[in-house]
Amino acid sequence: MNGTGKAFGLKAGEPLADARARVPHLLVEEAAPELEAALLGFIADWCDRYTPLVALDGSDGLLLDVTGCAHLFGGEKALLADVLERLEKQGFCVSGAVAGTPGAAWAVARFGTREVIEPGNEFAALAPLPLAGLRIARETVQALEHVGLTTIADIAGRPRAPLASRYGPELVKLLDQALGQQGDPISPRFATPVVMAERRFFDPIGLVEDIKAVTLSLGRQICEALGRRVEGGRAFELALFRVDGAVQKIVVGTSKPLRDAKRILALFAEKLKADESVLDAGFGYDLVRLAVLEAQADAPDQLSLVGRGRSEAEADLAGLIDRLGARLGIERVGRLLPVDRHLPESQFAVVPAATVREEALSWVGLSGPDLGLGFSEHASAECDRAEPDGAWQELPVDRPLRLIEPAEPVEAVAMVPEGPPLRFRWRRVLYKVVRSEGPERIAPPWWIGASDAPPEHRDGVTRDYFRIEDEDGRRFWLYREGLYQRETGAPRWYLQGVFA
Incomplete structure (x- = not known):
């Protein structure tokens, strides 16, 4: 129901016949829960521009944890005004509030006015609101109203034990959560990125060259952050926020920890070559964000002083796997993994190449010393001890390769x-x-x-x-x-x- 319906005195849940009797020119649309859920998901993606911690709240609401983010938008009031103004320009009927607890923000957004509640003022803001603002069941609201308790102020000062005994512990829990006397964590739709860098634009950009330049610059920032953590990225996400509210996300994965901005850009370039329809700038992007979704420990490697060493050769193979994965999907690039089975046709399995450790890729009788069937922890060390003058001799192949x-x-x-x-x-x-x-x-x-x-x-x-x-x-x-x-x-x- 929009604001116009509320202005006519209509309430959610009342019979349609009664509503049409009171408002003859009432316009009604059939409910489409699946489409509404998809639309709410798109709005949640759009809200990522304010914070990565966005949670779905039922079928008609969102909860944003803006802790530490408000100063980027000029404060909490400016952030709230910007969110509501942008959504209204997109044609949505919205209401919102900022508070120190999710329960207080939920109640004020639905039953109060658009405002920012300072920490410690939750009771003053919630006191005049109806009991439905506590997110309790309708039956509990009706039972409380039956005995004359109609607002949050009517029960906030009462002893908790009688309330819990008569109306259930859920009422007391939600009341304490709204007042900040009990924790009320939210569950974001996606995990918080390990490292993230973003850039906003006063004038939107849309050229592929500009997007690549921004991606390279953001890549250098996250690589510096990963270097301080002694980690490398295994999954990267490039999020492009259009001025009309649409959000386009591109995700690439790697076979080994990566901490090189140019290689990160190359992976996204390969992704775009495979599917040019991923990018649709429309009226342009006003925000570009590069995030590391997964990271892994990655200590610096010692460079070889005598030509190309083992690490350089492995880097070339990893680069090939990453490029193929960017085009085809990282899960579609496979390698053969030894399996400890007695039948020849069962002695290998095709697994995603990005998940295979090099020391696991050895079969008995096919490469150097007998490393055993399956993987061996000392395989890598044995390979490193191989003589560079050709002393490493392959054993005769006594079985077909295919x-x-x-x-x-x-x-x-x-x-x-x-x-x-x-x-x-x-x-x-x-x-x-x-x-x-x-x-x-x-x-x-x-x-x-x-x-x-x-x-x-x-x-x-x-x-x-x-x-x-x-x-x-x-x-x-x-x-x-x-x-x-x-x-x-x-x-x-x-x-x-x-x-x-």
Whole structure:
């Protein structure tokens, strides 16, 4: 209900027929809770220009924690006037108040006048207001009015124990919170940024070059702040506030802690290249904010004196992951992570590259010393001890780099049931084997490899792998599934990979 309806004496909650009988020319719109909630969210985003601590208050209100922010707008009165004036120009019917407690601000905004309540004056401001200003249930309000208690002053001076006993402890709690005698924290929609820098403009800007220049300048500010904290950013948000109230936010993530303003700008530039529709300046932006949403400890690295070292190479890879993540989404860029499983096709998992530690990326038999299957805490130290003159020798690759998943069945003929194949047919082509090596036996874990396990349970069946070569030099990786006469009477053959 707007101010005009209140001027005619209408009240929220009364029957529509009674309202139309009193005001025949009354205009009524069907309620749309989903759209109203979305609109309230947009307004909350717009209010981020005053403070990052914005909380939703029911379906029609917002709570802003402006502690430490009011001086940026000339004081609390000037801040309140600016908020209400801007929202009214956007076509909203609004009311607001500033107080030392959320409860007092809530009551004065809805039942009082637009004013700033100084700390300690909560009782004087709340005393003449109706009991509904305490945010209590309508049934409790009606019960209090039934005994003649109609204003907050009527119950503020009464003993708390009888009130709680008769009307419930919630009444006493909300009363004490409104008067500042009990804590009343708010729950912001989003967590407070770790570090934040912003710039306001008297004349709005809209050119991409201007936005990049401002982003670079703000990036230097937050990098200095991160340096003092010995941290690097892992998630950055660029918020652009348009003069018409719209707010556009761009978020980028990194694979490693980042504290370089130029690289931060490059990530946002990649994001804009991927989707130019993200920026729509309209009539221009009057506020630009750069915030660090997540940070991580990042001690300075010792630079190498003999050319490019390990840290420089890792920085190049991290930069590639960040650029791809900015364009495609940081969660869509994956790396293979070793998994401690017995089956070859289960020994890796694709995980977001930004969440993988370098020392976790080692498979046994594929890179240098036996680092074990899965991740090893001493992997990085082993790599650092590698000799620069080529003493680091890769072990022979005894498995294909890429597997066929799922493995494809083949028709194979062997001289003996547990021997290598002499020839096999795959995809309607017959291959004659001239060389073979194996078997490499992979037995199931004891908890699923019982002797009475059903043959169709593939995880519980032994596999014998062979590396074979045909007469044309093509090399394949086949395995026979099931031990003859112990697990199955007719072993089956599968092709799981082809060597390059």
